[in-house]
Amino acid sequence: MARARRQGRDGGWHPRALLPGLAAASATVPTMARSEWLAPVSFDTMSSGGLSLILAGLTVFATTTSLIYVRERTRWQKREAKLAADLEAARSHQERLSILLAADPQVVVSWKGRDAAPVFEGDSGFLGAPGATLALAYGSWAPPADAKRLELATDALKQRGEAFNITLRSKAGPFIDVEGRPVAGRAVIRFREVTGERAEVMTLRGELERVTAGHAALSSLLAGLPHPAWMRNADGRLTWVNAAYGRAVEAADPATVVKSGLELLDRTERDAAARARREGATFALRAPAVVSGQRRTLDIMELPTATGYAGFAIDMSELEAIRADLQRQMDAHVGTLDRLKTAVAVFDGAQRLVYRNSGFEVLWSLEAGFLDGQPSDGEILDRLRAERRLPELGDYRSWKAAAQAAYTATRASEDWWYLPDGRTIHVVASPNPQGGVTYLYDDVTERFTLESRFNALSRTQRETLDSLREGVAVFGSDGRLKLSNPAFAQSWRIHGGDLAASAPHIDEVIRLCRPLFPQDEVWSELHSVVTGVRDAREDYSSRMERRDGTVLDMAAAPLPDGATLISFADVTASVNVERALTEKNEALETISRLREDFVHHVSYELRSPLTNIIGFAQLLGTETVGALNEKQRDYTSHIVRSSGALLAIINDILDLATIDNGALTLEIQDVDVADAITQAASGLQDRLTDSKLDLDVEIDPRTGPLRADGKRLRQVLFNLLSNAIGFSSPGQTVTVNATRTGGDIRITVADQGRGIPAEVVEKVFERFESHSLGSSHRGVGLGLSIVRSIVELHGGHVELDSAPGRGTRVTAVFPAQGVPLSDAAE
Numbered sequence: 001m002a003r004a005r006r007q008g009r010d011g012g013w014h015p016r017a018l019l020p021g022l023a024a025a026s027a028t029v030p031t032m033a034r035s036e037w038l039a040p041v042s043f044d045t046m047s048s049g050g051l052s053l054i055l056a057g058l059t060v061f062a063t064t065t066s067l068i069y070v071r072e073r074t075r076w077q078k079r080e081a082k083l084a085a086d087l088e089a090a091r092s093h094q095e096r097l098s099i100l101l102a103a104d105p106q107v108v109v110s111w112k113g114r115d116a117a118p119v120f121e122g123d124s125g126f127l128g129a130p131g132a133t134l135a136l137a138y139g140s141w142a143p144p145a146d147a148k149r150l151e152l153a154t155d156a157l158k159q160r161g162e163a164f165n166i167t168l169r170s171k172a173g174p175f176i177d178v179e180g181r182p183v184a185g186r187a188v189i190r191f192r193e194v195t196g197e198r199a200e201v202m203t204l205r206g207e208l209e210r211v212t213a214g215h216a217a218l219s220s221l222l223a224g225l226p227h228p229a230w231m232r233n234a235d236g237r238l239t240w241v242n243a244a245y246g247r248a249v250e251a252a253d254p255a256t257v258v259k260s261g262l263e264l265l266d267r268t269e270r271d272a273a274a275r276a277r278r279e280g281a282t283f284a285l286r287a288p289a290v291v292s293g294q295r296r297t298l299d300i301m302e303l304p305t306a307t308g309y310a311g312f313a314i315d316m317s318e319l320e321a322i323r324a325d326l327q328r329q330m331d332a333h334v335g336t337l338d339r340l341k342t343a344v345a346v347f348d349g350a351q352r353l354v355y356r357n358s359g360f361e362v363l364w365s366l367e368a369g370f371l372d373g374q375p376s377d378g379e380i381l382d383r384l385r386a387e388r389r390l391p392e393l394g395d396y397r398s399w400k401a402a403a404q405a406a407y408t409a410t411r412a413s414e415d416w417w418y419l420p421d422g423r424t425i426h427v428v429a430s431p432n433p434q435g436g437v438t439y440l441y442d443d444v445t446e447r448f449t450l451e452s453r454f455n456a457l458s459r460t461q462r463e464t465l466d467s468l469r470e471g472v473a474v475f476g477s478d479g480r481l482k483l484s485n486p487a488f489a490q491s492w493r494i495h496g497g498d499l500a501a502s503a504p505h506i507d508e509v510i511r512l513c514r515p516l517f518p519q520d521e522v523w524s525e526l527h528s529v530v531t532g533v534r535d536a537r538e539d540y541s542s543r544m545e546r547r548d549g550t551v552l553d554m555a556a557a558p559l560p561d562g563a564t565l566i567s568f569a570d571v572t573a574s575v576n577v578e579r580a581l582t583e584k585n586e587a588l589e590t591i592s593r594l595r596e597d598f599v600h601h602v603s604y605e606l607r608s609p610l611t612n613i614i615g616f617a618q619l620l621g622t623e624t625v626g627a628l629n630e631k632q633r634d635y636t637s638h639i640v641r642s643s644g645a646l647l648a649i650i651n652d653i654l655d656l657a658t659i660d661n662g663a664l665t666l667e668i669q670d671v672d673v674a675d676a677i678t679q680a681a682s683g684l685q686d687r688l689t690d691s692k693l694d695l696d697v698e699i700d701p702r703t704g705p706l707r708a709d710g711k712r713l714r715q716v717l718f719n720l721l722s723n724a725i726g727f728s729s730p731g732q733t734v735t736v737n738a739t740r741t742g743g744d745i746r747i748t749v750a751d752q753g754r755g756i757p758a759e760v761v762e763k764v765f766e767r768f769e770s771h772s773l774g775s776s777h778r779g780v781g782l783g784l785s786i787v788r789s790i791v792e793l794h795g796g797h798v799e800l801d802s803a804p805g806r807g808t809r810v811t812a813v814f815p816a817q818g819v820p821l822s823d824a825a826e
Contacts, residue, residue, distance in 0.1 A: 231305075
């Protein structure tokens with residue numbers, strides 16, 4: 001039974017400890033077969049001894065159990081009373097701990113194991129993060145560096161039980177003590193606000209550290225400044241200087257300066273600084289001083305402090321040099337602005353005129369006295385409006401406000417003023433960085449006029465090119481097509497929109513045109529002209545006979561701007577006409593040569609028998625071979641006259657043929673004009689007598705001799721007189737007049753006949769043109785043609801003046817000195 005006992009948590013007995021004892025007691029019962037023990041017992045079969053034994057056992061078991069129950073119940077009551085007392089004590093202890101925990105602003109966090117959830121006690125409001133659970137969110141209330149330290153310390157406490165104690169300042173301002181340590185197998189961290197004197201001490205310590213760091217930084221800064229700096233006590237003696245001060249006064253070190261009291265400034269500046277110190281005022285002055293042995297310009301400032309005075313000096317020598325250079329540049333800039341045609345006006349922040357150049361005065365024609373008074377922007381605008389020099393607008397007030405909005409603008413603005421006198425002014429208003437506005441007035445009237453004219457000229461040229469039937473293309477210096485007209489694309493059958501818009505290269509254009517004209521030689525020359533491969537820019541032309549039968553005259557001409565103009569003129573029709581005319585001319589020349597040969601041969605063939613006929617007729621007329629009757633004599637006379645006329649015609653034909661062949665040679669000599677007229681008239685005396693005409697010869701004494709071929713001159717006079725006699729009526733007069741005019745001798749033959757109509761005048765000098773015009777004159781139409789040819793061989797010309805009803809005047813004009821022998825030979 002002792003082995004079956006089980007001690008409870010408090011060392012007493014537990015009812016369940018009896019179960020093994022009962023099992024052991026049952027083992028003392030007489031051993032029976034298992035089947036017999038489990039088999040139902042029948043009272044009939046059970047013996048009285050066995051039944052008595054069972055009853056006795058049951059009685060013992062019940063008695064024992066009752067005794068044990070009574071004893072354990074007593075123990076249980078005592079244990080329950082003790083536990084109730086312990087619980088009350090624990091509650092009292094917990095209340096005391098809660099009171100103690102709430103006495104200060106703090107939070108306690110504990111972990112029972114590494115992976116256990118934290119248990120929070122307290123309120124984290126003092127951390128600036130309400131709710132105790134946010135105490136472990138270090139980043140929400142602690143600076144980043146301290147938050148990282150806390151995270152590492154917390155991990156070390158939970159993993160290895162390492163204690164820590166950190167004091168930091170939260171983002172909310174108060175100082176926080178964070179203490180972590182292992183307690184009874186738990187990891188515990190306490191967050192507590194530092195209050196009272198300790199908090200004040202820590203605040204003062206932080207302020208001291210900040211002031212100390214600031215003082216150290218300021219001391220380092222002043223010590224490292226390249227400008228002299230110093231401090232004085234209340235008596236004005238130097239107590240500290242930096243290294244730059246020591247170098248300025250050429251001392252070994254700053255301590256030597258303080259010990260010796262070396263001053264940087266001259267006596268005058270030192271006295272002025274001393275007066276400012278006595279008055280407790282700040283001393284500021286720009287003065288010259290000797291720095292490191294050189295004369296420099298310093299900006300000096302010394303001001304009172306709590307313990308004395310502090311001062312520093314800044315070297316302004318370079319600034320003064322820059323300022324002087326800037327002033328020179330400004331003066332040069334002003335001079336440049338005065339030479340500009342663009343008007344410039346500068347207004348300050350008060351909208352007062354502070355500068356204007358000469359172009360401003362010229363543009364607006366304002367008096368210098370008025371501008372020297374620094375008028376405001378509005379006053380100038382009002383003055384210009386009163387003199388009608390501003391745009392004429394209905395709402396001048398709004399326009400003026402918009403113009404003056406430049407004073408408050410941040411960017412430059414521009415406007416165009418169209419003045420009543422026709423000028424256009426481009427106005428640019430640029431705000432100045434220091435306030436005010438700079439106006440630029442540019443008179444762009446001429447530019448607008450030129451631009452308008454240029455645009456009109458461009459449109460005219462464009463329309464002119466588009467209306468041309470010739471194809472025109474302009475290639476730039478880069479070899480790309482800049483301009484073309486529709487005729488160019490149509491002539492080369494190029495499709496695909498505007499060629500100039502796509503700006504194809506000359507290589508692409510040649511590729512598009514090559515199918516109609518595949519000759520590479522011409523295209524290579526054109527390519528070299530456009531791309532400038534040739535050494536010299538020169539014109540180039542060629543004729544293209546394309547596959548489709550079209551003939552184009554191509555001409556390339558360089559333009560002044562480096563471009564090249566190429567034109568394609570369709571000359572197919574003119575070429576065809578030229579070819580036809582050439583063929584016809586060749587045929588006519590052949591016919592003319594055949595005709596001349598025919599006339600020449602025929603004339604010679606007729607001349608020989610005609611001479612025989614004339615000779616035999618004259619022989620018969622002289623009656624040397626026998627007497628003739630009256631009728632035979634008449635026939636013989638007619639034969640002689642007709643044969644002579646026929647011989648004259650044949651001679652004229654031979655002369656014309658000779659002239660046409662260039663075989664006629666003039667025998668130039670001095671010819672008496674009067675003798676030539678007399679000889680020509682004697683050959684026509686019979687016709688004058690038969691026609692009952694008078695011949696009037698008038699020769700100017702100043703006429704003099706004429707250098708000509710006498711025979712041909714008489715032939716000319718004979719034909720002119722014969723022609724005048726033929727168109728004259730009986731009783732009229734034929735006049736021959738010779739005179740000298742300048743270097744020419746004019747011989748005029750005039751008649752009083754019917755005259756020549758205007759439509760016939762143009763044809764009278766043509767060969768075989770014969771017009772009787774109602775007269776008895778008959779001819780083959782060679783007389784006047786021979787006259788003109790002979791006169792022109794002499795270097796002269798023939799004039800004809802005639803009209804119906806007032807006769808005809810024919811004038812042969814000869815050079816008095818005659819034609820040169822070389823020309824006559826030709």
